[in-house]
Amino acid sequence: MPKLWNQCTSLLKQDLSDSEFNTWIMPLQASEEGSRLRLFAPNRFVKDWVKQHYEQRIASLCIGVSEGRIEHVSFEIGTSRRAEQGSGDGTTADRAGSAGAQGDLEQRRSESGLNRSFNFETFVEGKSNQIARAASIQIGQNPGTAYNPLFVYGGVGLGKTHLMHAIGNSILDANQEARVIYVHSERFVSDMIRALQHNEIDRFKKRYRRVNVLLIDDVQFFAGKDRSQEEFFHTFNALFEAQQQIVLSSDRFPKEVSGLEERLRSRFGWGLTVAIEPPDLETRVAILHSKATLLGTELPDEVAFFVAKRVRSNIRELEGALRRLAANSRFLGVPISVDFAKDALRDMLVAQDKQVSIENIQKAVAAHYKIRVNDLLSASRSRSIARPRQVAMSLAKELTKHSLPEIGKAFGGRDHSTVIHAARKIAELRASDTLIEEDYKILLRTLQS
Numbered sequence: 080m081p082k083l084w085n086q087c088t089s090l091l092k093q094d095l096s097d098s099e100f101n102t103w104i105m106p107l108q109a110s111e112e113g114s115r116l117r118l119f120a121p122n123r124f125v126k127d128w129v130k131q132h133y134e135q136r137i138a139s140l141c142i143g144v145s146e147g148r149i150e151h152v153s154f155e156i157g158t159s160r161r162a163e164q165g166s167g168d169g170t171t172a173d174r175a176g177s178a179g180a181q182g183d184l185e186q187r188r189s190e191s192g193l194n195r196s197f198n199f200e201t202f203v204e205g206k207s208n209q210i211a212r213a214a215s216i217q218i219g220q221n222p223g224t225a226y227n228p229l230f231v232y233g234g235v236g237l238g239k240t241h242l243m244h245a246i247g248n249s250i251l252d253a254n255q256e257a258r259v260i261y262v263h264s265e266r267f268v269s270d271m272i273r274a275l276q277h278n279e280i281d282r283f284k285k286r287y288r289r290v291n292v293l294l295i296d297d298v299q300f301f302a303g304k305d306r307s308q309e310e311f312f313h314t315f316n317a318l319f320e321a322q323q324q325i326v327l328s329s330d331r332f333p334k335e336v337s338g339l340e341e342r343l344r345s346r347f348g349w350g351l352t353v354a355i356e357p358p359d360l361e362t363r364v365a366i367l368h369s370k371a372t373l374l375g376t377e378l379p380d381e382v383a384f385f386v387a388k389r390v391r392s393n394i395r396e397l398e399g400a401l402r403r404l405a406a407n408s409r410f411l412g413v414p415i416s417v418d419f420a421k422d423a424l425r426d427m428l429v430a431q432d433k434q435v436s437i438e439n440i441q442k443a444v445a446a447h448y449k450i451r452v453n454d455l456l457s458a459s460r461s462r463s464i465a466r467p468r469q470v471a472m473s474l475a476k477e478l479t480k481h482s483l484p485e486i487g488k489a490f491g492g493r494d495h496s497t498v499i500h501a502a503r504k505i506a507e508l509r510a511s512d513t514l515i516e517e518d519y520k521i522l523l524r525t526l527q528s
């Protein structure tokens with residue numbers, strides 16, 4: 080490990096909380112190459128996280144400490160030893176399953192692509208995620224036999240990835256020898272393409288078909304990628320028949336993932352399908368407190384409520400707000416208060432306020448058609464209510480990141496298929512009826528301005 084990196088890590092240690100330092104900085108290895116410092120993360124997850132959250136800080140520290148000798152810091156996946164041997168970008172999944180003899184749990188975890196800080200203890204339970212969490216715990220305890228596959232779906236940044244890692248971690252905690260792979264669908268696709276290019280497709284097939292637990296994130300990325308779907312279909316069948324656990328996540332219900340072959344879509348629904356909904360205010364507050372404890376930050380109750388009320392989009396953004404508060408407060412040496420939060424998060428709060436919510440859409444549509452918001456939520460089927468309701472649902476589908484079940488629920492507890500029908504109907508009418516087209520455009524302008 081280069082001396083320079085050791086100096087940088089001691090400075091980073093003073094700057095970060097213990098949990099941040101241990102989770103994200105400790106696993107990094109470094110090697111110097113001319114004016115470049117190469118940092119290696121054990122898996123893509125750590126690499127992406129470090130890049131997103133610490134890249135600037137690490138780069139300016141290393142450049143400063145080296146007194147200009149280092150001009151550039153790069154982030155890669157693998158180990159510095161492999162880099163020195165000239166073997167390039169070693170992937171963790173490549174090595175999954177091969178480290179059994181080493182018996183080292185943390186090593187196994189990183190080889191499996193798992194982040195140990197995403198576990199059930201750090202996952203806050205709320206009404207919005209209760210079922211998904213319970214099913215995941217069961218799978219962690221009885222992989223392959225509880226539900227297979229488990230399909231978790233929900234909007235962006237609501238905890239799907241966290242739960243998948245928690246399942247993998249709990250399985251490894253109970254049995255170090257379990258062969259677990261967590262992989263993002265995009266990664267599955269790129270690994271497959273690389274294997275095809277290098278004539279290593281048999282190795283690729285073996286690697287994925289011999290696992291005990293396959294956790295595949297964001298399967299909507301398979302859309303339109305026929306060769307990958309074909310390969311994944313066979314992997315799925317092999318694992319399913321051997322009663323090995325498959326866990327899948329997506330931003331939407333299996334049947335709604337467009338661009339996927341029907342045979343895959345139907346298989347995705349064979350086991351248990353669970354939704355993660357956006358958390359309510361109390362859960363958002365509880366998550367903020369839990370994350371603040373992990374960061375070692377003092378977060379007064381009134382600030383947690385203030386932030387949770389204003390940042391409603393998703394948990395990733397909520398966490399981003401907390402990190403910013405923690406960093407600013409540490410940097411300025413000022414305790415976190417509501418006024419401090421208003422100031423530090425000003426731009427974020429403005430952006431949040433601008434985001435189109437289902438509630439805003441309902442208000443705008445009701446005002447436009449001179450009806451009441453309650454009419455939109457009612458059971459009324461009269462044309463003067465049903466058509467604006469369809470317009471509103473269609474706008475919600477177009478302008479928000481909510482899933483179809485979430486939209487249906489916000490319109491008086493309707494089914495996701497009602498939302499699909501509404502969106503189709505409005506698309507047809509917009510093409511044939513200039514009045515509807517005009518209404519829709521006005522509403523779009525109003526909501527997006």
Ligand SMILES: Nc1ncnc2c1ncn2[C@@H]1O[C@H](COP(=O)(O)OP(=O)(O)OP(=O)(O)O)[C@@H](O)[C@H]1O
Nearest residue numbers: 201202203234235236237238239240241366394395
């Ligand atoms: N219930 C929860 N308790 C604690 N932290 C949570 C919870 N839900 C989500 N988070 C945190 O929110 C962040 C985003 O979660 P995650 O990455 O799992 O979202 P996702 O649903 O997979 O999003 P995407 O669709 O973008 O992949 C993570 O840092 C995660 O730890």
